[in-house]
Amino acid sequence: MVGAALLAGRAALRVGAGKVFVGLLAAQPPQVDAGQLELMLRDPGALLSEVPLSALAIGPGLGVATAAEQLLAQSLRMARPIVVDADALNLIAQQPALQAAVAARAAATLLTPHPAEAARLLGRSSAEVQADRIAAARAIAARLTSWVALKGNGTVIAAPDGRWWVNTSGNPGMAGAGMGDVLTGMIASLLAQGLDAERALVAGVYLHAAAADAAAASGIGPVGLTASEIVDPARTLLNRAGG
Numbered sequence: 001m002v003g004a005a006l007l008a009g010r011a012a013l014r015v016g017a018g019k020v021f022v023g024l025l026a027a028q029p030p031q032v033d034a035g036q037l038e039l040m041l042r043d044p045g046a047l048l049s050e051v052p053l054s055a056l057a058i059g060p061g062l063g064v065a066t067a068a069e070q071l072l073a074q075s076l077r078m079a080r081p082i083v084v085d086a087d088a089l090n091l092i093a094q095q096p097a098l099q100a101a102v103a104a105r106a107a108a109t110l111l112t113p114h115p116a117e118a119a120r121l122l123g124r125s126s127a128e129v130q131a132d133r134i135a136a137a138r139a140i141a142a143r144l145t146s147w148v149a150l151k152g153n154g155t156v157i158a159a160p161d162g163r164w165w166v167n168t169s170g171n172p173g174m175a176g177a178g179m180g181d182v183l184t185g186m187i188a189s190l191l192a193q194g195l196d197a198e199r200a201l202v203a204g205v206y207l208h209a210a211a212a213d214a215a216a217a218s219g220i221g222p223v224g225l226t227a228s229e230i231v232d233p234a235r236t237l238l239n240r241a242g243g
Contacts, residue, residue, distance in 0.1 A: 002026055004061035004086065004181045007227055010036045011185030012057070014235045015207070017192045023047040024061070025068060048074050055081045055191035059088030060181040069095065076101040081108040081191045081200075084146075085184040089113050092144075093120035102144045108197035109146040112184055118150055134164055147197045149187075151180060155205050165202060170209030173222030174230075182227045183208045186234060207234050 002024055009022040013036065023044030024030070033039045042051070048071065058075050062068045064087050072088050076098065084092070084102075089111060092098045102109055111121075115133075119126045121140050129136040129150075137150040137158035150156040155167040187204035195203065211234035216222045220229050 001061035001063060002029065004178065006033050006036070006039070007178045007181040008057055008060045008185035008188070009033070009039045010228070011182040011231050011234070012189040012192070013038060013185075014231050015186050015189045015238055016235075017189035020189075021047050021051055021053070023071075025063060025071065026061075044071055045074075048078070053078070053080055055083070055188050057083040057085070057184045057188035059083075059085035060184055062087040062091075064091055064094075069098075072098065073101065076105060076109075079107050081110070081197060083110045083112065083184050083188045083191070085112045085180060086117075089117045090120060093117070099144065102146060105145070108191070109144070110149070110187060110191075110197055110201050111140065111144065111146050112149045112151060112180060112187070113140070114151045114180060134158075134166070138162060138164055147201050149183075149201055149205050151183070155209070157201055157205060159198065167205045167209055169206060170212055171216050171222040171225075173216060173225030174209065174212045176226055178227030179208075179212075179230075182231060207237060210234075210237055 005022050005024055009020050013020045021040045021042050023042050025044050056075055058072060069091050072091050075082060092102060115126045115129045118129045118136050133150055133156045137148045137156040141148040141158040141160050145160050148158045157165045186208055187200050190200035190204050211230040214233040215225055215230050
């Protein structure tokens with residue numbers, strides 16, 4: 001669980017967030033990320049209450065215990081753009097009060113479910129979600145007044161007003177563990193750098209997949225491609241595009 005949060009934090013840092021804090025909800029969390037010393041690891045409660053944040057990502061490595069639910073509720077009350085992924089999505093699917101809190105937010109909310117998480121949010125089966133991915137993404141966006149990236153082969157991006165896009169880049173190597181955590185970090189980083197929800201989500205999804213394609217083209221994958229291996233290609237692509 002700690003690894004998921006660190007993957008998101010490393011991705012956020014390397015695509016330009018500048019200063020990245022990582023709150024770890026663990027009994028004995030590490031005090032430093034030996035693989036990325038620049039990350040500032042904090043108690044998550046103190047992080048939310050004491051640190052002025054430009055944007056927030058929650059979900060990777062969160063778990064679904066009571067403490068996780070309380071942190072999610074606190075995060076949703078913050079007047080900051082937020083990316084919601086993984087266990088945070090599962091908590092929202094389980095709790096009507098959290099669903100209402102998401103729908104009522106004034107700041108931008110960006111949800112990044114995979115098909116099973118989308119199914120839980122909609123009260124449907126994964127097969128039903130996959131049968132009409134565009135409709136599923138639009139339904140979540142409308143129900144929760146949020147921006148949605150329904151991950152998978154052809155990630156579907158849906159806006160609260162019904163508009164939608166399909167990303168066509170990427171490769172099968174992206175099915176590996178941790179890829180969604182890296183995407184969450186990238187999107188949060190773009191939000192922190194001042195992009196609005198639409199541009200951050202569209203650009204983040206494209207950058208994530210394009211980095212996987214660049215890695216594969218250089219001989220790293222698609223077979224055996226890992227989530228951490230697409231972070232540096234993403235940074236290179238962003239710098240080539242002018243940041």
